[in-house]
Structures are given as structure tokens and as C-alpha cells.
Amino acid sequence: MPKSATRIQQKNQAAIMTAGLEVFSQFGFRGSTLDQVADAAGLSKPNLLYYFPSKDAIYTALLARLLENWLEPLHQMNDAGDPVEEILGYANRKLTMSRDFPRESRLFANEILQGAPRIKDVLAGELRALVEAKATVIKRWIAEGKIKPVDPVHLIFSIWSLTQHYADFDVQVRAILGDTDPFDTAETHLNDVFRRLLTP
Amino acid sequence: MPKSATRIQQKNQAAIMTAGLEVFSQFGFRGSTLDQVADAAGLSKPNLLYYFPSKDAIYTALLARLLENWLEPLHQMNDAGDPVEEILGYANRKLTMSRDFPRESRLFANEILQGAPRIKDVLAGELRALVEAKATVIKRWIAEGKIKPVDPVHLIFSIWSLTQHYADFDVQVRAILGDTDPFDTAETHLNDVFRRLLTP
DNA sequence: TGCTTATTTGACCATCTGGTCAAAGACACG
């Protein structure tokens, strides 16, 4: 049985994950250095490598933790609920994630931009299966006349892109909006978009 | 007066730009190496540095060229045209750019993800001004009842995110869609989205 | 052809980077 991590281990492992998230989400895997991560974690480099065997291990651990949370909001979409509200609810959950976890969003974006070398199988496996399952539900909703006809998979892509945009392109959004908080106005806008797209 | 570049200069400078685009768009500035770029250009590293003074110079040149083309499609939106068609036309032009110039899109995405250190001023200056100008036009269209009420700036964000998604998240999109070509179905979908959002 | 300029290259350098290791310091617990 694995010995439970000591207090110090818990603290430092958490610090490293946070630091890694901060650094990797900004520069990507290859653009980040162990020194940067160690700095951000307030540890020396050898000390950092006492807790994780390699740079890759930190990055992989981050990606693994991320993927868990990433699919969750889509899972929550309930095929027994009201179609328009279920889809809007999903979009709103994703937007909230963009606001509360922008670094996670950017880490994911970085990985995808670089060709998703470490998670291509998850995308083509778990994610694809989940999307297809939800697409089937959406198709049923369309057949039942509960929502207007729409390509279900592209609808999901739209939710992803419209919500993640506010995290991934944050600097651009803020450069244009100035002092206005992006997320307040974004929520209203996205609800407009999806309601008009879907309400029969 | 600057001597016109020789045939060899033109060829090699072009090769370097293409190679740099290929490499930088995948790994970002810090994640890319001169050796990679030199390899992709079919030149030795010192030879590459004979044409560009530094890694930074190549990257900056690429960004500069990119920004020119990036704003162009939005400029083309004609305030005297039919509102819905003008906005859809812009979205379609952007989608076409995502299909034909995905590396440019990813280069831009990488730069923004990293906090846009080299182009923040362009975003807050030229881009912001352009967006504000077009937002004014859109507001007028709304006031005239030509399109449904919508937040003009977020509308523009939506066009960006929905279209660039197909270039930036290409691997994810293809992992989910399988053999289907993303862009054929995307075009129909995006027209649905914007028509339902805007048509009064 | 010969001569000038443009191009290419191999060898080289300082710095950075991921990672190792042995020794020193801090903790926990009897």
C-alpha cells in the first residue's frame, strides 16, 4: 500500500502543479524551462526533481488532471431535461470555466496547437465517443422538434470555441474591450447566440 | 536606395519565411529552434543567419506580414451593403482563411496565448480602432432594424472564434469528425448560426 | 577570361537546459 504523502509532500506537489500550470499554459511544453517552474514554485530545481522525476512528468500530470475536468460539463448535459436549457446550461458552464480556470484552458489550447502529441488518443477515443453520444441526443431533440435543425457536432464545436475564446484570447479581448469585464457581457451575448440558433 | 534583392536572396528569404511559419506556428517562439527552421528551409544555420540577423527577426517578420492580412477581411465589410450578407460575408472570408492559411492562424494564436508580448500595441491600437469603427456600423444597422439587436463587439469576437477554431484546433476537430472534411460542414453551420442570430 | 561581390560552410563559443549526485539540514518519533 502507498504511504500517504507527508504534509510537506502535499504542499510542494501542489505548489509544483500550480507553478507548472502557470508556466506551461503560457509557453507550452517546449517553451517552458524547469528553472521557470522551480522559480514559480519557490523551489530549487533539484528539489523540484525530487518530487517529479522529469519535466515531462509534471506536464503529463497536469494534462491528466485537466482532462478529467474538461469533459465533465458535457457529461452533465441531461438528455431528459429541456433541450434549449440543457444546451445553454452547458455553454454557460463552459464560459464559467473559462473565467475561473483560464490557465487550464490555455494549457489545453497549447497542447492542441502543437498537434496534441500526448492526448491525440484521448481525443479520438473518449472525447469522440462522448461527442457522438451527445450528438445522438441532440439529433433526437431535433427530430422531436424541440430545437431547430442544426449540425450537432458543429454545435458542440461552437460552444467550445465561443467559450474558450474568452480564456485563450484573453489579452486580445481585453485590449479591445478596455475596462469592461469581458465575461459579464459575454454571457448575455452567448445566450442570445444559442437561444436564437436553437429555439424553434 | 536599397539594391533590389537578387534571385537567390528572394528564393532563400521566401524559404526561410515558409519554414519559420511552419515551425513557429507549431511550437511558438520559445519552443522553436533555429536548427529546426534551418532544416525546414533546407539551409545551414549560419546560412540562415546570413539572411536574417536573428531568430527574433524571422519571427517578427512573420508576425508583421501576418498582421497585414489579418485585418484585411474585416476592412472589407462594407457599411453600404446588405447588413446580414456583409456580416456573413466576413465570417465566410475568415473561414476560408482558416482553411487556406491554418499555419498563419496558429502562429497568431500562439502569440496571443503567450500574452501577445510583441503585438499588444497593435491589438490595443489599430485592431481596437478597427473593431470600434465596425461596431459603430453594426449599431447603426441595429438601430435601423436591419439586423436583430446583438452586442457588436462580441459578435465580432464570435466570428473570430468560430472560424479560427477550425484552424487552431484542427487536430481536435479532425479527431472527432473522422474522415468528414471539417470545412464543408462548418460553412453551412456558421451560416445557420449567424443568419439566425441576425436576420430580423 | 578574370575580378568583384554574393553565398555557403565548418569550426567554434558562451550560455542555457534537463537532469544527477553526494552531502548537508530538517523532521518525526521513541
Place this chain on the structure above:
DNA sequence: CGTGTCTTTGACCAGATGGTCAAATAAGCA
């Protein structure tokens, strides 16, 4: 307090990386 374990660190290493330079080679042109 003492002792065994956990944690931290300074010194170090091999390879990668951005960049330089003098010398060799190829074009261009009179």
C-alpha cells in the same frame, strides 16, 4: 536526546541552442 527518514541544496555534467567568424565556393558581369 538520539537516530533514522525525509527534504534541500551546491556542484556538476552532457547535450542543445543562439549566434560568430574566417575561409572557401559560387555567381554575376565587364
